[in-house]
Amino acid sequence: MAQTQAEIVPVLTRRQSRAPKEVLQDWLPKLVLAPSFAIVLLFVYGFILFTVVLSFTGSKLLPDFSTWVGFSNYVRLFNHPNWLTSLKNLAIFASLYVIVCSVLGLGLAILLDQKIRAEGLIRPIYLYPMALSFIVTGVAWKWFLDPGIGLEHIVKDLGWESFSFRWIKDGQMAIYTIVIAAVWQSSGFVMAMFLAGLRGVDNEVIKAAQIDGASTVTIYRRIIIPLMRPVFLSAFVVLAHLAIKSYDLVVAMTDGGPGTSTWTPALFMQKFTFGRNEMGMGASSAIIMMMMIFSIIVPYLYSELRGERRT
């Protein structure tokens, strides 16, 4: 603290015209933010750089900067069948997850917005899954979908003997069970986002449309949903980066199985870096994942910031 005062004093003497309190007010936010800024700089951007460098080395068990292998980690990565499976799964998972969550979330929000009774009770019920960790969701759905103890077993016990739902045990279908669990977890959250958006719509506009004789469906289709554009964008960004990072849900539900059919890039990164002592390849997969996330976040931030400047 003594040092900071010493820094401020010369400033004060130089600018006689301003009151000391005002100058302090100018400086205080910067001073308070400086430590966290430095920490973020080191631990986020510093380590991103560290990982980039790592991905060009032949590191196995521990980081090893003496072996420089160029792009060979990336070449091996894109020749590895497990990485290709991971990418394919990510494409299926991310697209279904984002689309179904958005549609379900919007639908629920519109229904909830009809000034129904007990909304205060129903809303938290839909939101509650978001309060669970993905591990809990994963374990619960793993048991629920297990043909031996879960849904199939119960339905068969109830008398429908030919009922069969064994996607989680089927390499072709298992990735879709993860979509189901993830949608169950997140659609309530998306609903809350849309609900907030719907509540923000100006009533005057709707009333004007009603006077013009527009039906409720038309009002939603032509006026309200187009007004939700920024919410769609936010929901997309939140869901898409969750999808790319999806790890805990997969680990809890299938741990990549049956076989290697539900591997995702995050799972690949963890297994290669820590399980297979291929730190170089793990780092290169992490970099690819980061590039995917950046390609979503950066345009979003750009459009947001540009929007701010305009207003």
Added chain:
Amino acid sequence: MRKMILKAALAALLVSPAAVAVAADEVEVLHWWTSGGEAAALDVLKKKLESQGVTWKDMPVAGGGGEQAMTALRARVTAGNPPTAVQALGFDITDWANQGVLGDLNPVADKEGWDKVVPEALQKFSKHDGKWIAAPVNVHTTNWIWINKKALDAAGGKAPETWDELIAVLDKMKENGISPIGHGGQAWQDATIFDAVVLAEGTDFYKASMVDLDPAALNSDKMVGVFDKMAKLKEYVDADFSGRDWNLASAMVIEGKAGMQFMGDWAKGEFLKAGQKPGTDFVCVRFPGTQGAATFNADQFMMFKVGDDKLKAQEMMASDIMSPEFQSAFNVVKGSAPARTDVADTDFDDCGKKAIKDLAEANSNGKLFGSMAHGHANPAAVKNAMYDVITRHFNGEMDSKQAAQELADAVAAAKG
């Protein structure tokens, strides 16, 4: 301000000899033996060291297989502060030794003659460049079949000794309305069966394909035959096997829902815990065609380079681990065989006695090999590349011919 720092430094200097004196009799042990039976077994060692005046600083990191423990260890070593001793398996020890961070136990080992009593295949991991770097605690052999006695009696009563007999028993069990094989569809469990099937093709073939990674052996007609046998065994697994943990598969055999399980001898612990007796409630035999040979995995405590102040306690711990009394007491509780061949088998049950006898026999005939499925035949990268192919084939994603081809390709890629 500067004065204060000086004072603090002085104070630290004055205090430090005392601190060293305390540390001299302390071992810090990183391990993942946290479940009931394992913790009880480890307690034997802890008590023994405490009676010698060595404090035991426990650092458990839960998670079977030790993946999390190894992650924690990475952080400690990178920070330049490794624990005294760390539980480790097979090639993980070699990997750490290659980093040059492990200590030298030769003074103790030479004095106590470890070279003569520890199986040679095991020494490959406990020693590095002629130096003892780890103290082996146990040996698990993995080519076992655990059979429910009642189910076996109903299927003819004779434990299978050849592949054809095995298939006959499995068919009979299927007719009797139980799922013949209790199995969990996790990559390492699939690989455990694969290990045994490869070993049954002969020890030379096992060594060429799994240890020496000879491409000609990996992509051979014999290997196609191995994959065909795996596909055959798959027919006897119940439909819900995927993702099941091994102990649940053991439970199926214990309850009589399944006939038999192919698993290492840690499975015995599950049977004993359920109050079953070897010979009367369950039968332990070697996988058909592997009697006389064995694949193993062994838990060891690798010893890190520590300061001179901690060396005495570290050597004491290593010596205690290798003492025959501890090896017997620990392994009776853990269900494995001692890591030295001269320990009396009096306290062990029938399966334990068989394990010790088989191990000694395989060792003296040069037919003891590290298990591929458990990271003792080849490094982690190769092992996992094999896992990928084995588990995909077992789940019906490709035929046997393609699997042998992919196995050779995947191993070549992982070696590079």
